[in-house]
Amino acid sequence: MQKGRNWVDYKEIKSTITMEMVLKHYGVFEALQKVEGKNALGCCPIHKGTDPHQFSVCLTRNIWRCFGSCNTGGNVLDFIRMIEGGISIRDAALLLKRLFLEPVESPPIQEGTQTETKNDRQEPVTTEEKMAPPKEEVNPPLPFTLKSLHMDHPFFAENGISQETATYFGMGFCKKGLLKDRIVIPIHDHQGRLVAYCGRSINDEQAELEGKYKMPKGFVRSALVFNLHRLKIDEAPLLVVEDFISALKAHQGGFQKVVALMGSNIGKGQEEAILAHAGSAGRLILLFGASEYSQKCADECLDLFSGRLFVKKIDIAPFAETPCQLTSEQFRSLI
Numbered sequence: 001m002q003k004g005r006n007w008v009d010y011k012e013i014k015s016t017i018t019m020e021m022v023l024k025h026y027g028v029f030e031a032l033q034k035v036e037g038k039n040a041l042g043c044c045p046i047h048k049g050t051d052p053h054q055f056s057v058c059l060t061r062n063i064w065r066c067f068g069s070c071n072t073g074g075n076v077l078d079f080i081r082m083i084e085g086g087i088s089i090r091d092a093a094l095l096l097k098r099l100f101l102e103p104v105e106s107p108p109i110q111e112g113t114q115t116e117t118k119n120d121r122q123e124p125v126t127t128e129e130k131m132a133p134p135k136e137e138v139n140p141p142l143p144f145t146l147k148s149l150h151m152d153h154p155f156f157a158e159n160g161i162s163q164e165t166a167t168y169f170g171m172g173f174c175k176k177g178l179l180k181d182r183i184v185i186p187i188h189d190h191q192g193r194l195v196a197y198c199g200r201s202i203n204d205e206q207a208e209l210e211g212k213y214k215m216p217k218g219f220v221r222s223a224l225v226f227n228l229h230r231l232k233i234d235e236a237p238l239l240v241v242e243d244f245i246s247a248l249k250a251h252q253g254g255f256q257k258v259v260a261l262m263g264s265n266i267g268k269g270q271e272e273a274i275l276a277h278a279g280s281a282g283r284l285i286l287l288f289g290a291s292e293y294s295q296k297c298a299d300e301c302l303d304l305f306s307g308r309l310f311v312k313k314i315d316i317a318p319f320a321e322t323p324c325q326l327t328s329e330q331f332r333s334l335i
């Protein structure tokens with residue numbers, strides 16, 4: 001029987017995909033402390049905790065538990081469900097299937113749009129590839145755009161974001177729907193197609209009560225870096241930050257070749273995209289927050305890219321807690 005692309009074998013997933021594979025995919029495995037080769041312990045990558053004893057994984061039984069604010073645990077499916085922002089078990093299973101059980105595919109090349117710099121793959125698409133049925137896409141393009149986002153919200157001034165910058169990134173305050181009362185940030189894939197809207201909280205109180213970011217169900221953060229589609233490949237170094245606002249502030253400070261991981265861990269898709277876009281000079285600048293968790297991610301990136309690129313990690317601690325607090329002048333003097 002031909003099994004469709006939406007067919008899920010939960011047993012197969014649980015028996016073939018290990019917690020180690022999943023943690024490595026999210027770039028958080030190395031940072032965990034290994035105990036006798038069968039357990040791993042560290043900060044929780046789901047709620048981005050800072051207590052190194054809160055998150056525990058049994059690598060032989062492929063189960064995990066967070067004793068911190070998640071206060072939950074489970075198997076690989078539960079882990080994916082949680083780290084991807086509360087998606088369904090079925091969506092988690094489909095994602096795991098795509099990530100680990102299906103052959104790796106090159107991104108689709110649209111006819112007539114490929115250029116020498118944007119695609120490594122130069123050979124023509126073969127008949128076999130043309131005949132292949134379309135695979136379910138990670139982060140497919142959105143079938144709609146949000147209209148009437150409001151630019152006059154005090155969030156922008158309070159966070160030192162100019163109207164020009166907000167307009168450039170297509171942001172605005174949303175007054176209705178799922179992202180009501182949040183600042184909306186459009187997210188594009190690496191080909192420049194709109195794939196999601198993120199809802200950023202407007203203040204600490206809202207962040208505390210309802211979460212700092214609202215991401216759409218099924219959105220795979222680890223496959224994309226924010227703002228990459230707007231960048232040119234040139235000699236300039238690529239600046240990597242964690243969050244949206246830091247990317248906006250860097251852009252505003254004159255550093256336009258900036259991407260954000262949209263979190264404090266780096267996924268395989270993000271790693272590959274950064275490598276491909278670091279420019280022919282291959283230079284990377286890491287500007288992460290001063291917290292232990294952010295620094296751990298910065299060090300992971302340093303390990304990951306050193307040897308393949310020239311990597312410079314900037315110490316932000318003397319200036320601010322996170323890059324989003326920096327002024328344009330500070331950005332220019334730091335980088």
Ligand SMILES: [Zn+2]
Nearest residue numbers: 044047066070
């Ligand atoms: Zn947790």
